[in-house]
Amino acid sequence: MDSVLSLRNLTVDFDTPRGMVHALRDVSMDVPRGKVVGIVGESGCGKSTLIGAAMGLLANNAVVRGGRALFEGTDVLTMSATDLRAIRGRRIAMVFQDPMTSLNPVLSIAQLMTDIQYRDRATSAEQKRARAIDMLRQVGIPDPEQRIDHYPFQFSGGMRQRIAIAMALLMNPSLLIADEPTTALDVTLEAQIIALLRELHGKFHTSILFVSHNLGLIAELCDEVVVMYAGEVVEQGPVRALFHDARHPYTRALLECDPARIAQSTRQLPTIPGEVPNLIHLPAGCVFRPRCSKAFDPCGRNAPNPRPVAEGHATRCYLLGDD
Amino acid sequence: MTELLTVQDLVVRFRTMGLFKALVRGVRDPFIDAVLGVSFAMKSGETFGLVGESGSGKTTLGRAINGLVTAQAGSIRFDGQEVLDLGEKALKPIRRDVAMMFQDPVASLSPRLTVRSLLTEPFRIHGLHDRDLNGEARRLLGLVGLNESFFGRYPHELSGGQARRVGVARALSLSPKLIIADEPTAGLDVSVQGEVLNLMARLQRELGLTYLVITHNLPVIRHISDRIAIMYLGRFVETGPTGTVFRRPYHPYTKALIAAVPEPDPDRRREIIKLTGEVPSLAKRPKGCEFHTRCPFAQVKCRTETPQPQQMADGHWVRCHFPLAAPTADAA
Numbered sequence: 001m002d003s004v005l006s007l008r009n010l011t012v013d014f015d016t017p018r019g020m021v022h023a024l025r026d027v028s029m030d031v032p033r034g035k036v037v038g039i040v041g042e043s044g045c046g047k048s049t050l051i052g053a054a055m056g057l058l059a060n061n062a063v064v065r066g067g068r069a070l071f072e073g074t075d076v077l078t079m080s081a082t083d084l085r086a087i088r089g090r091r092i093a094m095v096f097q098d099p100m101t102s103l104n105p106v107l108s109i110a111q112l113m114t115d116i117q118y119r120d121r122a123t124s125a126e127q128k129r130a131r132a133i134d135m136l137r138q139v140g141i142p143d144p145e146q147r148i149d150h151y152p153f154q155f156s157g158g159m160r161q162r163i164a165i166a167m168a169l170l171m172n173p174s175l176l177i178a179d180e181p182t183t184a185l186d187v188t189l190e191a192q193i194i195a196l197l198r199e200l201h202g203k204f205h206t207s208i209l210f211v212s213h214n215l216g217l218i219a220e221l222c223d224e225v226v227v228m229y230a231g232e233v234v235e236q237g238p239v240r241a242l243f244h245d246a247r248h249p250y251t252r253a254l255l256e257c258d259p260a261r262i263a264q265s266t267r268q269l270p271t272i273p274g275e276v277p278n279l280i281h282l283p284a285g286c287v288f289r290p291r292c293s294k295a296f297d298p299c300g301r302n303a304p305n306p307r308p309v310a311e312g313h314a315t316r317c318y319l320l321g322d323d
Numbered sequence: 324m325t326e327l328l329t330v331q332d333l334v335v336r337f338r339t340m341g342l343f344k345a346l347v348r349g350v351r352d353p354f355i356d357a358v359l360g361v362s363f364a365m366k367s368g369e370t371f372g373l374v375g376e377s378g379s380g381k382t383t384l385g386r387a388i389n390g391l392v393t394a395q396a397g398s399i400r401f402d403g404q405e406v407l408d409l410g411e412k413a414l415k416p417i418r419r420d421v422a423m424m425f426q427d428p429v430a431s432l433s434p435r436l437t438v439r440s441l442l443t444e445p446f447r448i449h450g451l452h453d454r455d456l457n458g459e460a461r462r463l464l465g466l467v468g469l470n471e472s473f474f475g476r477y478p479h480e481l482s483g484g485q486a487r488r489v490g491v492a493r494a495l496s497l498s499p500k501l502i503i504a505d506e507p508t509a510g511l512d513v514s515v516q517g518e519v520l521n522l523m524a525r526l527q528r529e530l531g532l533t534y535l536v537i538t539h540n541l542p543v544i545r546h547i548s549d550r551i552a553i554m555y556l557g558r559f560v561e562t563g564p565t566g567t568v569f570r571r572p573y574h575p576y577t578k579a580l581i582a583a584v585p586e587p588d589p590d591r592r593r594e595i596i597k598l599t600g601e602v603p604s605l606a607k608r609p610k611g612c613e614f615h616t617r618c619p620f621a622q623v624k625c626r627t628e629t630p631q632p633q634q635m636a637d638g639h640w641v642r643c644h645f646p647l648a649a650p651t652a653d654a655a
Contacts, residue, residue, distance in 0.1 A: 191583040
């Protein structure tokens with residue numbers, strides 16, 4: 001299958017004063033062209049490291065132990081800084097969590113949106129401005145001809161996130177990474193932004209890597225889902241399979257914990273006992289074993305390898321048979 | 324059951340600019356009403372949910388009840404006593420009975436105090452020097468499922484869930500009657516969120532606490548509250564028993580809020596009531612019904628006449644000229 005992004009056995013450590021943090025271990029996943037892939041997981045599961053690796057934006061103390069991060073066939077982990085700059089913003093674009101801080105406050109929207117097009121030498125400044133205005137209109141900024149000369153602080157949170165999306169899509173990238181794009185917004189605005197993303201995806205067919213901890217948004221927007229836990233992909237598959245036929249105990253527990261999925265009102269909500277393991281000293285065997293209600297003999301021996309459940313659906317769990 | 328807290332026509336105003344600036348700019352009314360004419364009562368032992376989007380005034384209302392911001396008009400009666408006009412000194416004993424759990428679990432704990440100092444600080448503030456402070460701290464940690472090994476830790480050494488537990492323990496320290504919990508689960512992962520809510524429910528049963536929970540998280544408030552109020556621009560637009568408000572909302576805003584919560588099921592496409600635009604500025608309140616600028620059902624009357632609260636058959640109060648009648652499709 002044609003994939004825009006494919007991570008292959010990616011393993012990343014961070015060298016910290018307290019020891020090696022094993023942030024990503026043997027992560028393999030794909031973003032097929034034209035699809036929306038969701039990454040779901042709780043704090044510290046490695047979502048941000050994964051995005052960093054995909055964009056070649058890992059911190060200085062990151063050590064890539066193995067694996068590849070292929071963007072349209074080229075490994076971004078071995079790319080030169082110059083080549084990376086050529087794809088970031090043009091071929092891979094990103095929408096960040098907080099629209100209040102992700103836009104430079106001292107530049108006007110017009111300036112911000114022309115700056116992204118700096119590599120496009122053939123186009124005149126007027127054309128770039130016209131293109132920016134057109135994109136602002138497409139994301140639903142009213143009166144874009146006037147508003148483009150305003151500064152970020154003159155826009156509300158929802159509008160700023162729309163502008164961030166307009167900026168990301170301006171160069172028609174093949175991959176859009178959206179890192180919790182609605183966490184800072186109220187529910188009614190969140191619904192608007194998700195509807196906008198879906199509409200734009202229908203229009204531009206951009207592949208989207210959508211990172212969220214909100215299962216509702218993942219269900220609504222994504223074609224495929226990757227579930228991460230403590231630096232590993234524990235389960236991945238088509239969205240229906242993940243929500244209706246989850247196989248990994250962590251995925252199941254995560255779904256059970258979501259108060260939005262519990263129809264009957266209750267004061268006693270399900271939880272996952274225990275805590276996320278320390279990524280410096282990982283438990284032996286399966287990383288979820290200390291919190292898993294289904295743990296049995298083989299789980300303590302070795303970390304399970306991913307095994308197929310159905311077409312495109314795989315999980316790392318001994319419940320589906322021995323290695 | 325007796326009413327523990329009664330709030331009548333409460334108004335909290337904030338000044339938006341100084342006298343001089345207002346004069347220069349020709350602004351005649353340099354104030355915004357963050358809370359405008361709110362009335363409600365809470366019974367002892369119940370959980371009341373305040374729901375609304377950012378800027379709806381829910382946090383301000385919570386802080387006004389505790390005297391952290393001064394209300395300009397109306398009345399707040401706690402346990403039969405009017406607290407609105409009390410000075411700082413007279414408020415102090417009230418604050419033993421009304422505890423706060425602040426929004427950010429880690430940031431609301433002083434980074435320079437250990438867990439032990441954090442838990443004993445309320446006793447020192449209220450001059451309870453005769454108490455066995457170590458014993459109290461131990462008791463409080465036990466209540467929230469932590470132990471003495473946390474005594475020497477600083478807030479940055481705690482996980483989000485642990486910090487929240489310490490926040491709960493601190494709120495419990497002076498055996499309050501009412502706890503105002505501002506976004507008790509914000510910033511917590513779903514697996515930890517349940518733990519904190521279960522803890523709060525257990526403490527409520529064991530200690531007979533009354534909770535005022537302020538949140539924008541509808542799936543959570545549906546489970547943990549007995550009654551809820553939906554706030555918009557500083558007013559209650561709808562109040563009622565939680566179950567029926569979710570099943571059968573009368574106000575279009577309530578219905579839109581509920582519909583905006585994404586269903587965690589890829590096969591269920593939600594019925595979307597599209598709210599266009601964003602919450603208007605408090606400085607420029609719309610005329611008539613304040614929701615008419617975003618309401619999909621707005622009519623001429625809504626633009627000119629302000630709706631008064633009216634009582635519906637099932638105990639809801641709603642501020643709308645044309646309350647919705649049909650139950651929502653999502654009759655859970």
